[in-house]
Amino acid sequence: MKHFLSGNEAVARGLYEADVRVGSAYPGTPSTEIFENLHPYESIYHEWAPNEKVATEVAYGASIAGVRSVAAMKHVGLNVAADPLFTAAYNGVGRGFVIISADDPSMHSSQNEQDNRHYAKAAKIPMFEPSDSQECLEMMREAFDVSERFDIPVLFRMTTRVSHSRSLVEFGEPLKLEAFPYSRNTKKYIASPANAMVHRVELEEKMKGLAEYSETSPFNVVEKRGGKIGVISAGGAMLIAKEVFPEDTSFLKLGFTNPLPMNLIREFSENVETLYVIEELDPFMETEIKAAGIDCTGKDVVPPMYELNPTLLREALTGEKVATREVDAKAIPRPPVLCPGCPHRGFFYTLSKRKNVIVAGDIGCYTLGGSPPLSSLDSVICMGGGFTIAMGMSKAFEQIGEKKTIFGVLGDSTFFHSGITGAIEILYNNGHVIPVVLDNSITSMTGQQDNPGTGYTLMGEIADVVSMEAIFRAVGYRKIFTVDPQDLDAMNKTVDEAIACEEPCAIIVRRPCVLIKRIKHERALCVVDRDKCKSCRRCLTVGCPAVFFEDGKATIDPNLCIGCTVCMQVCPFDAIYKEEE
């Protein structure tokens, strides 16, 4: 029987079949569902770590102790985890250790589209690139064998379309493995300079062995058809190439792409008249193939950025536009917005009414606080950057003698991820920044994952709740304001007090996300009294998708409204009232 699985679900199954025993991850689109789908497999301990560096270290520790382990993250997460990754490559592994990176070409849900294949090369580790769900499962099993055979961590590189596309999958027989017996091995696991000098040489030897493996890997295969055109491709781009090139095209399908099988590539190239290298994002393979003196066509025609699709590739290869019909109408953009009842709305509305404030934001739902009409953010860079970008700005303004009120804003999960070090930085180096945590008690943008502040683990166990108040206090903040953002007067007053506060202070803006299922939320309905409405449009400035104008008056969609009352509180004419349900 075949199963219709997403790449992420197939990876979860592959982890189970490979008898992985410990997994640690930080949620991030498009990788999140891998760990959410480990739930049925009781043999795998799996957790959300506070960040990707922690996840990678936890998984690596488990490998050292003798069980197979995995860490999973989105592409930018690997930037955070790069530190342990590069040294784990030197030391090698105990039982197999695989790091999954899910890249996001076209930035469907990301701040950049970095091509993480370069990490495999830079860290000198082997890499697999599945193209569909069946390969996600089978390559995961193989990745663990390679990790153990060559004593090295393996990078498992996916992309949004591989993670989120569904195709038919046949299951394999799950393995049942013995743990490797643990004994202290200081030469291997203490990365002192003396040991690292030795590991450095060993790593080059391992890469030579891996280059040989690459030549005969079951996932690097020639599909010989005609002798005219040959295509080398890997990952999701391979399926697109297969769709587009004519039937008599020969393919060299690469599933194992670092190190590349250069002998196989050379032999393949010699048997075709024209060689194409088709890859999404950077010319990762092409650069190396050309450096080996093999002539090929690649990024001179294939776009070097954004997600590839069959039409784009066909147009790139033929130079002809695909025929479409024009419709004489334009769609208005439908940007993502803060949900009706979102607790972030009250905070951003409050800041949107203030002049001369600078707000450094962060990655999460609250990034949407930067969109109109709230338009309350100056920057969003990376996880944890809310506090520290603000710090740098405050020091710059001090240097040039400008007085500004500066807020650093991030969410609860982001605070635990990498906000705490920023909070320390602000206090330690006497920054004039007000750190704000928007605590909605869940990791929301990625689809409701637990974190150290929620009281539950990924496996559903009750956990200690890590208190951000206690952390701020322990760091040395003298005043910690806690406020409900749905009470606009209180929110406004808190911001005033924090600005006036002469001592280091922090604000915790706290109300749970309305999408959290295990909490019973109060539900009500806000209704417009059309006689009282003076059409001033103030209610539209809160940016709620439930509030709009119809026939010149404010109107609230009863199907969307949950009765948070933020629009009601801003109405100067008391034209909005609340109906209890």
Next chain:
Amino acid sequence: MNNDVRTIVLAGVGGQGTILVSRVLTTALIDAGYDVKMSEIHGMAQRGGSVSTTVRYGKKVESPLVGKGAADILVAFEQMEAVRTTPVLKKDGIIVVNDYKIMPLPVASGAATYPDNYIEELSKAFHVIAFNAGQAAIELGNARVMNIILLGAMVEAFDMGNLDWDSALVKQVPTKFLDINRKAFELGRSMARKENA
């Protein structure tokens, strides 16, 4: 290559039930013995953004996604999403569109107005089957079955009636909602027949 592969695109706004439709659709196709691939973008779906799902089926499907000018049929759960997604259609593509509007924020905030000529303009370029599935669902007794009404209409418009849809509904719809979804499916088929006549 893959000339026998057909492509269906579902487009709507987060929360409109495109996921259930794609599940029923792919179940029926897999049960009929097709190779099936499906791709969806859902990162921001919960935040009221546009969502779209591509379903491809045939003897052997390679790419799970298509680009411009490649889909056989577009099922749009909302008027504006139909307009937004039409570039994906082949020149002789078919559109099943729900005569239904969800205001995007620029319209709600008064920065833009929602045009009222979308269906008219779509019909000038494509074969369009348009009806108000939202209203039909309310009349049937459950506003949420709008999605299955649209599925029924698609099955009729795209001549897919030979697949075992009832079995797919039984597998994917919770038992207590099965009856109304069966009715919704049949209603969608008859509405499409009427529109097509």
